Amino acid sequence: MSYLELSHVQKSFGIVKVVHDFNMSIEEGEFVSFLGPSGCGKTTVLRMIAGFESVTGGTITIGGINQNGLKPNKRNIGMVFQAYALFPNMTVAENVAFGLKVAGASKAEIEDRVKEMLALISLGHLADRYPYQMSGGQQQRVALARALANKPKVLLLDEPLSALDAKIRVSLREEIRAIQRKLGITTIFVTHDQEEALSISDRIVVMNAGIADQIGTPSDIYNRPSTRFVAGFVGTLNILEAKVENRAAGTVRLGSRSVNIPPSHLNGSGDGAAITVALRPEALSLSRSPSSDVALDGRVTSVNFLGSVIRTRMDVEGQQISFDMFNNPGLQPPQIGEMATAHFKASDVLVIPN
Structure with a gap:
């Protein structure tokens, strides 16, 4: 006991x-x-x-x-x-x-x-x-x-x-x-x-x-x-609306992009179901790594300097996402109005229960 x-x-x-x-x-x-x-x-x-x-x-x-x-x-x-x-x-x-x-x-x-x-x-x-x-x-x-x-x-x-x-x-x-x-x-x-x-x-x-x-x-x-x-409530999340394309394969559609996530993340949602997915800002990056298998293009809408971190917000087909990058004085952060590509791992996508 x-x-x-x-x-x-x-x-x-x-x-x-x-x-x-x-x-x-x-x-x-x-x-x-x-x-x-x-x-x-x-x-x-x-x-x-x-x-x-x-x-x-x-x-x-x-x-x-x-x-x-x-x-x-x-x-x-x-x-x-x-x-x-x-x-x-x-x-x-x-x-x-x-x-x-x-x-x-x-x-x-x-x-x-x-x-x-x-x-x-x-x-x-x-x-x-x-x-x-x-x-x-x-x-x-x-x-x-x-x-x-x-x-x-x-x-x-x-x-x-x-x-x-x-x-x-x-x-x-x-x-x-x-x-x-x-x-x-x-x-x-x-x-x-x-x-x-x-x-x-x-x-x-x-x-x-x-x-x-x-x-x-x-x-x-x-x-x-x-x-x-x-x-x-806990931390900062990007909340995105998506649709299940193929439950067995773990394929979901984010805007015009198809993304393959672990099927176990879908919590039993069937083909065609509308779902809500989420990404932590730190899971996205402007730099593509060998493990980054998803890329989203969008236009930068805001850049906020937070000390050790720079948080950038961009519009992706009408949905807003934020991503964090460490402050590096030698690198120029993205500028408002520019096009940018955010890379992330499909395994980092969370499916939020409705």
């Missing part, structure tokens, strides 16, 4: 159902991210695990123990919030010690554990400071140390980085992941940021309107989206 089990979990507020039949098994020590837009139900699931919201239907178990009837303080769960939630009248050390004092730990135990936690987050030198004397990133580190001080079974993080600037977010998410690996604690991380989820997770749950649309590794979620929502 998995360490954390969510079985047919549902949540309704009055007549509004916000979580529908949510099922997931999480292994001990696993780092799982709940990814989705605002209002999709990801924080509600997190709050049900913590005990801040009651379960309308289904069960939540941790280590084989049903959590449904337990109060939050009886679940031994650590939680880090978006808004730090530090006590402003307490020092860093006192904030970290708070949960230990409530639990009745001895003075010696508290001192040792606080030192250990502050060393873990590299803030031992700031033990006597107050929250207002610290940066946002430092405050969030303290909130993390406080959540871990009581040695919880599960760590829950509810968009803990969203209030921080971009550079601090990247460094702190890497630090959180390193600490999680070191402690081996089962962790659920809620975010709406795709890059965050893809970069630090063992598995990702992509949520949409209260439903887990897809659960998988970052590679599965990005490279093999199983629903139209996941395909559109």
Whole structure:
């Protein structure tokens, strides 16, 4: 049995159902991210695990123990919030010690554990400071140390980085992941940021309107989206309309071009069926490689400089596609209005379920 089990979990507020039949098994020590837009139900699931919201239907178990009837303080769960939630009248050390004092730990135990936690987050030198004397990133580190001080079974993080600037977010998410690996604690991380989820997770749950649309590794979620929502939400995709010419051969028609893709990609669509296909921008290139077996001609409509990458958009028989190329100061990017040819491998074509 998995360490954390969510079985047919549902949540309704009055007549509004916000979580529908949510099922997931999480292994001990696993780092799982709940990814989705605002209002999709990801924080509600997190709050049900913590005990801040009651379960309308289904069960939540941790280590084989049903959590449904337990109060939050009886679940031994650590939680880090978006808004730090530090006590402003307490020092860093006192904030970290708070949960230990409530639990009745001895003075010696508290001192040792606080030192250990502050060393873990590299803030031992700031033990006597107050929250207002610290940066946002430092405050969030303290909130993390406080959540871990009581040695919880599960760590829950509810968009803990969203209030921080971009550079601090990247460094702190890497630090959180390193600490999680070191402690081996089962962790659920809620975010709406795709890059965050893809970069630090063992598995990702992509949520949409209260439903887990897809659960998988970052590679599965990005490279093999199983629903139209996941395909559109995670990363950037070129969406193209096509028609199946020969299912057995895997031949589809993109505009005036016939393209052979692996027949298994067609998901059972028969001859003549209208389908939606997709390509990641990085799968296309202006340069033809030995493995590139498809070429599409079009007129360049925009060129966007994104630092290390230049994203070019072109019109192909009325359909828009984008492709990425690395920024090379020695090469002239395509110009708006020019004709260009984009090359790609047929195996990179995704068929999106309708």
